[in-house]
Amino acid sequence: MKKKAIxxxxxxxxxxxxxxxxxxxxxxxxxxxxxKQWCNGLTYxxxxxxEYWEGTTKRENKNLGTVTTQSVMFMSNYGITDKLNVLAxxxxxxxxxxxxxLHGMKGFQDIELDVKYEFYNKKVGKGDLSFIxxxxxxxxxxxxxxxxxxxxxxxxxxxxxxxLTADYQNGIFFATISSAYAWRSDxxxxxxxxxxxxxxxxxxxxxxxxxxxxxxxxxRKSNLTVQAQLLNMYTxxxxxxxxxxxxxxxxxxxxxxLGAHVKYFLPFVKNLxxxxxxxxxxxxRNVGQSQTYTGGLYYVLSL
Numbered sequence: 001m002k003k004k005a006i007x008x009x010x011x012x013x014x015x016x017x018x019x020x021x022x023x024x025x026x027x028x029x030x031x032x033x034x035x036k037q038w039c040n041g042l043t044y045x046x047x048x049x050x051e052y053w054e055g056t057t058k059r060e061n062k063n064l065g066t067v068t069t070q071s072v073m074f075m076s077n078y079g080i081t082d083k084l085n086v087l088a089x090x091x092x093x094x095x096x097x098x099x100x101x102l103h104g105m106k107g108f109q110d111i112e113l114d115v116k117y118e119f120y121n122k123k124v125g126k127g128d129l130s131f132i133x134x135x136x137x138x139x140x141x142x143x144x145x146x147x148x149x150x151x152x153x154x155x156x157x158x159x160x161x162x163x164l165t166a167d168y169q170n171g172i173f174f175a176t177i178s179s180a181y182a183w184r185s186d187x188x189x190x191x192x193x194x195x196x197x198x199x200x201x202x203x204x205x206x207x208x209x210x211x212x213x214x215x216x217x218x219x220r221k222s223n224l225t226v227q228a229q230l231l232n233m234y235t236x237x238x239x240x241x242x243x244x245x246x247x248x249x250x251x252x253x254x255x256x257x258l259g260a261h262v263k264y265f266l267p268f269v270k271n272l273x274x275x276x277x278x279x280x281x282x283x284x285r286n287v288g289q290s291q292t293y294t295g296g297l298y299y300v301l302s303l
Contacts, residue, residue, distance in 0.1 A: 026075075027087060027134050029165070029167075029178075029216065030118075030167030030174075032079070032083060032085055032118050033300075034302075035082050036302060036303045037300060038077070038078050038300070039299070040075065040077075040299055041296055041298035042074055043075070043275065043296030044071070044294065046068070047291070048291060049066070049289050050066040050067070052150075052286075052289060053286055053289070054286070055240030063100035063101075064098075067150050067288060069153075069290075070093070073090065073091040074089065074090045074091075075087065076088045076089075083117060084115070084118075087115075088111070088112070088113050089111070091110070093106065094106035095153060097150075102148075102151050104151055107153055113136065113137050114136035115134065117133050117134070118131070119132070124168070128169050130166075130167045131165070132165040132167070133165075134164075134180070135163075136161035137159070137161070139158040139159075147191065155187065157249075158184075159184050160183045161180050163179065163180035164180075165178040174218065174227075176217075178216075180213075181211055184207040184208070184209055186205060186207060187204075187205050188204060194248070205249055207249065208235050208237035208252065209237075210236065212231070212233050213231070214231050226260075226262050227261055227262075228258075229261060230257075230258055231259070235254055238250050239252060240285070253284075253286050254284060256283040257282060258280055259277055259280065261275070261276070261277030261278075262275065271301070272299055273298040273299075275296050276295045276296075277294045278292065278293050
């Protein structure tokens with residue numbers, strides 16, 4: 001089962017550019033790039049599971065063994081102003097199962113474009129409170145096979161996102177709450193009939209929308225961020241995997257995970273930031289109980 005993970009990383013540019021310290025950031029945090037700052041990077045992700053939820057029943061499948069998804073994602077983020085950023089991400093994904101006959105798949109997944117706007121920032125008590133809105137769009141980059149879960153590299157839908165983030169920082173301590181709603185388009189599969197909870201004579205599949213919620217707490221300094229995080233994904237509709245059947249693109253995929261992530265600017269290479277993290281799924285429905293590890297580098301330039 002596919003879990004979309006948020007992962008990022010770098011390109012080099014040699015022109016008359018002056019570099020200055022800044023924090024690489026993503027769509028769900030409260031960090032903004034300053035005006036004319038450009039961050040690029042690559043992140044590697046490794047996610048695997050050998051148990052999954054078939055509906056609410058947790059089980060394993062000896063015909064799959066351990067299912068592994070790996071990806072490398074390129075991210076680029078530019079500060080149009082101090083309060084308005086644009087981001088783009090492109091992941092290359094490959095999958096593998098350690099047992100059975102299902103072959104892995106690989107290829108470019110979905111390109112995502114986002115606009116991030118900090119519309120409120122004010123001193124509240126002893127700390128700073130900010131609110132950030134994000135609008136995003138994603139669509140498949142390649143004609144990958146989406147009807148071959150859990151080996152598919154993506155679900156194949158075109159999505160619109162709306163996200164709202166609230167952040168409060170007091171000294172070095174911070175807490176961030178972020179929530180995003182995803183409107184997902186119908187998808188096309190390579191067969192003329194399929195069964196959900198009833199037979200459907202069509203190659204079109206109605207994809208249920210999703211809600212993603214994040215909570216981050218930790219410390220944030222100019223050169224270091226350490227955070228614990230709680231992630232939750234909820235699907236509005238869909239149906240459960242039938243007993244001993246393969247998962248389907250429009251299943252109700254729900255998930256809660258716990259994790260910890262670190263961002264650190266290297267003291268001996270100016271503006272080069274190392275990131276790392278781990279997340280563990282603790283509850284789910286029609287998803288694998290995965291362990292996910294990420295690592296990468298960002299480089300920040302001021303034009």
